[in-house]
Amino acid sequence: MSVLSAHQSTLLVVDMQTGLLPAIHDSDALLHRAGRLAQAARLCKVPVIATEHWAQKIGPTHPELVAHIDQVLHKTHFDATREPDFLPSLPKQRPKVLLIGTEAHVCVLQTGLGLKRQGYEPILVTDCAGSRKPSDWLAAQARWDHYGLERITAEMAMFEWLDTPANPVFKAVLTLVK
Amino acid sequence: MSVLSAHQSTLLVVDMQTGLLPAIHDSDALLHRAGRLAQAARLCKVPVIATEHWAQKIGPTHPELVAHIDQVLHKTHFDATREPDFLPSLPKQRPKVLLIGTEAHVCVLQTGLGLKRQGYEPILVTDCAGSRKPSDWLAAQARWDHYGLERITAEMAMFEWLDTPANPVFKAVLTLVK
Amino acid sequence: MSVLSAHQSTLLVVDMQTGLLPAIHDSDALLHRAGRLAQAARLCKVPVIATEHWAQKIGPTHPELVAHIDQVLHKTHFDATREPDFLPSLPKQRPKVLLIGTEAHVCVLQTGLGLKRQGYEPILVTDCAGSRKPSDWLAAQARWDHYGLERITAEMAMFEWLDTPANPVFKAVLTLVK
Amino acid sequence: MSVLSAHQSTLLVVDMQTGLLPAIHDSDALLHRAGRLAQAARLCKVPVIATEHWAQKIGPTHPELVAHIDQVLHKTHFDATREPDFLPSLPKQRPKVLLIGTEAHVCVLQTGLGLKRQGYEPILVTDCAGSRKPSDWLAAQARWDHYGLERITAEMAMFEWLDTPANPVFKAVLTLVK
Numbered sequence: 110m111s112v113l114s115a116h117q118s119t120l121l122v123v124d125m126q127t128g129l130l131p132a133i134h135d136s137d138a139l140l141h142r143a144g145r146l147a148q149a150a151r152l153c154k155v156p157v158i159a160t161e162h163w164a165q166k167i168g169p170t171h172p173e174l175v176a177h178i179d180q181v182l183h184k185t186h187f188d189a190t191r192e193p194d195f196l197p198s199l200p201k202q203r204p205k206v207l208l209i210g211t212e213a214h215v216c217v218l219q220t221g222l223g224l225k226r227q228g229y230e231p232i233l234v235t236d237c238a239g240s241r242k243p244s245d246w247l248a249a250q251a252r253w254d255h256y257g258l259e260r261i262t263a264e265m266a267m268f269e270w271l272d273t274p275a276n277p278v279f280k281a282v283l284t285l286v287k
Numbered sequence: 288m289s290v291l292s293a294h295q296s297t298l299l300v301v302d303m304q305t306g307l308l309p310a311i312h313d314s315d316a317l318l319h320r321a322g323r324l325a326q327a328a329r330l331c332k333v334p335v336i337a338t339e340h341w342a343q344k345i346g347p348t349h350p351e352l353v354a355h356i357d358q359v360l361h362k363t364h365f366d367a368t369r370e371p372d373f374l375p376s377l378p379k380q381r382p383k384v385l386l387i388g389t390e391a392h393v394c395v396l397q398t399g400l401g402l403k404r405q406g407y408e409p410i411l412v413t414d415c416a417g418s419r420k421p422s423d424w425l426a427a428q429a430r431w432d433h434y435g436l437e438r439i440t441a442e443m444a445m446f447e448w449l450d451t452p453a454n455p456v457f458k459a460v461l462t463l464v465k
Numbered sequence: 466m467s468v469l470s471a472h473q474s475t476l477l478v479v480d481m482q483t484g485l486l487p488a489i490h491d492s493d494a495l496l497h498r499a500g501r502l503a504q505a506a507r508l509c510k511v512p513v514i515a516t517e518h519w520a521q522k523i524g525p526t527h528p529e530l531v532a533h534i535d536q537v538l539h540k541t542h543f544d545a546t547r548e549p550d551f552l553p554s555l556p557k558q559r560p561k562v563l564l565i566g567t568e569a570h571v572c573v574l575q576t577g578l579g580l581k582r583q584g585y586e587p588i589l590v591t592d593c594a595g596s597r598k599p600s601d602w603l604a605a606q607a608r609w610d611h612y613g614l615e616r617i618t619a620e621m622a623m624f625e626w627l628d629t630p631a632n633p634v635f636k637a638v639l640t641l642v643k
Numbered sequence: 644m645s646v647l648s649a650h651q652s653t654l655l656v657v658d659m660q661t662g663l664l665p666a667i668h669d670s671d672a673l674l675h676r677a678g679r680l681a682q683a684a685r686l687c688k689v690p691v692i693a694t695e696h697w698a699q700k701i702g703p704t705h706p707e708l709v710a711h712i713d714q715v716l717h718k719t720h721f722d723a724t725r726e727p728d729f730l731p732s733l734p735k736q737r738p739k740v741l742l743i744g745t746e747a748h749v750c751v752l753q754t755g756l757g758l759k760r761q762g763y764e765p766i767l768v769t770d771c772a773g774s775r776k777p778s779d780w781l782a783a784q785a786r787w788d789h790y791g792l793e794r795i796t797a798e799m800a801m802f803e804w805l806d807t808p809a810n811p812v813f814k815a816v817l818t819l820v821k
Contacts, residue, residue: 110404110434112366112397163808185808188646215802219646226644236422244770248796250429251784255793256644259433262426268393274341274363288582288612290544290575414600428607437611440604446571452519452541466760466790468722468753592778606785615789618782624749630697630719 113232113261113269115153119203122147122159122178123189123210123217123238127168133211133239134246140173143209143237145285146263147177152278152285153270156200158182160189162216187216190223205230207266209237214249225258233260291410291439291447293331297381300325300337300356301367301388301395301416305346311389311417312424318351321387321415323463324441325355330456330463331448334378336360338367340394365394368401383408385444387415392427399436411438469588469617469625471509475559478503478515478534479545479566479573479594483524489567489595490602496529499565499593501641502619503533508634508641509626512556514538516545518572543572546579561586563622565593570605581614589616647766647795647803649687653737656681656693656712657723657744657751657772661702667745667773668780674707677743677771679819680797681711686812686819687804690734692716694723696750721750724757739764741800743771748783759792767794 125143130136150157159170159178163185170181184192199206206229208217217238221231233253240246253260264286271282303321308314328335337348337356341363348359362370377384384407386395395416399409411431418424431438445460454460481499486492506513515526515534519541526537540548555562562585564573573594577587589609596602609616623638632638659677664670684691693704693712697719704715718726733740740763742751751772755765767787774780787794801816810816 110400112400187802187805191807214796214799218799219803222644222646235426242798245796245798248769248794248799251788251794252799254429254433255788255791257433260426260429262392262423264420264423265392265396265426265430268365269397271365273369288578290578413604432607432611435611438604438607440570440601442598442601443570443574443604443608446543447575449543451547466756468756591782610785610789613789616782616785618748618779620776620779621748621752621782621786624721625753627721629725 113205113266114272115155115270117203118155118205118207118270119200120147120150120155120157120207120209121220122157122170122174123208123220124160124162124167125171125174125210126161126164127171129167129211130171132241134241134243136239139237139239140171142263144173144177146209146234146237146266147174149267149270149282149285151177152281155270156203158199160184160216160220188219188223189216190220190227196227204228205232207232207234207261209234211238212240212245213238214240214245218249218252221253221258222256225256231258233258234263234266235260236262291383291444292450293333293448295381296333296383296385296448297378298325298328298333298335298385298387299398300335300348300352301386301398302338302340302345303349303352303388304339304342305349307345307389308349310419312419312421314417317415317417318349320441322351322355324387324412324415324444325352327445327448327460327463329355330459333448334381336377338362338394338398366397366401367394368398368405374405382406383410385410385412385439387412389416390418390423391416392418392423396427396430399431400434403434403436409436411436412441412444413438414440469561469622470628471511471626473559474511474561474563474626475556476503476506476511476513476563476565477576478513478526478530479564479576480516480518480523481527481530481566482517482520483527485523485567486527488597490597490599492595495593495595496527498619500529500533502565502590502593502622503530505623505626505638505641507533508637511626512559514555516540516572516576544575544579545572546576546583552583560584561588563588563590563617565590567594568596568601569594570596570601574605574608577609577614578612581612587614589614590619590622591616592618647739647800648806649689649804651737652689652739652741652804653734654681654684654689654691654741654743655754656691656704656708657742657754658694658696658701659705659708659744660695660698661705663701663745664705666775668775668777670773673771673773674705676797678707678711680743680768680771680800681708683801683804683816683819685711686815689804690737692733694718694750694754722753722757723750724754724761730761738762739766741766741768741795743768745772746774746779747772748774748779752783752786755787755792756790759790765792767792768797768800769794770796
């Protein structure tokens, strides 16, 4: 029962790759929101980690996002936590992992469940996650609920990370909310 | 497991200010329902408290509502419970705080979670709360559910506050339901 | 965790009165489904009890339903369980009370919560309950969920009451499902 | 809290019969997705069992599905677990039973609840289950949730069964996802 705080959060960008995004429902808006959230994360000193799935086949993370990402991890499992280098690469002392990306019902979902099993608190940012079919995106949210996991929107995260009006990046983050 | 009772309730109007309302989805209908609910609250002797966020920038509470409000509290935090004078200003012996206002996923949500942490029972009045984007309004409800908090509509509150047909304001409140 | 059984069920028709139904959203279809469910209840020996709210003002139960009702109880409270003669009139040994009628978010909801407090298992038949506004009908379902109460549809009830294909009313009930 | 694994799963195709499917909402798409899921099950060595309800009246399982089914069981109860030969016919050591078919709110739902009572973990594949009326399909999902049961989509199952990219049927299953 608490709002997010920036110092406890990591933002995980799952497989937002050039070869997959065009097939995702409403991907332009999704990419736009994800970019804003990643920028806000950086302003609030929230680490931004990305995964790329078989990058040699599916391509790199979308160029609009790359500038806002601290580290890219490669994976071949749908569930990133099964890659040996994934969990060791996550920032320490940050139990809350906000997940965005594609597809909401495959790699985002499986990675979220994997993180939960490892003791993290995965949080789905619903309006920055997508699937090719909206019905799969909705079903992913229902399954997230089934396991008692939390889901939020990009703006919830941004306003909660800000914490107080004394935050020096207050105005800079607000300009990202449109 | 119980319906509301007027003597246990406070109505909290969050940031329904002139500078914010025009950006809110379907704000005219929202304002109309909120006004009716505030009038019913007054008839049922439910205290009506309002918050205003940075009033010098965002403007005062909408004039249609002001006449039905007992007290206005200023705030600069999104979560009103973090203002030193907020909790002491809430009426005593009234554990149930019905929240209405804007934005549903920011100040209304954060204040609701803050009230819960302080031992209150926050209740979201969904059809009197709004966000700029309907998707954020819906996501706020899902998060309310995630934390096991209750959500109702304006009419539920009005009919539950009435309690018995012997209530002397019975007819007056019914005329507000249209 | 069980399907319904006819011998444990009562069907409660809440305030389906001539003076209220015309204001209810999609009331013709609602009335049609309610009539079918009441007929199925009678075939399956499920008692059908109706409430009427201020009948002298709001009129009697709709004539299409009256023939399928065993007993009509008058009430002036929204929550029927607050009328002294209501609970004593309910059939004994039937813990499951299926609620249909209007309005879903006022008398149906308040009576359901009252029944739960009295030890019954209220079950909302969502497609036989209505409100003037669809948003109130939806919110009633969410509140039903909040309290951990069950909700079903008319067809679920009918097929579960039938129990086995050896039921002598099997064909008669199936003809009601269209 | 875990993704599916093929060796723990059985796919149960409920009553997808020629005499019932034409009345089901959006049945062509339903049949298509069900066929793909059954093919993926076979590739992943997940047993595929089908029920047929009164086959002499309602007809056989749809020919598009028959080729992908290991065993057909006849039933006259809505809840298949009430047939004496049903539970003994289920593959052993496979606690997770994925249910698809028709109608979502009658035979699929009742069989799911029956399986849960018998110690299985029933999982509804929502986009491969259907009812004549979409409102009944939605209500079936809500009741599934009410009992704490899980629901997924066909693609979730297929990607989770695959488990690792080293799976020799990896490419064959991916071609079924379109």
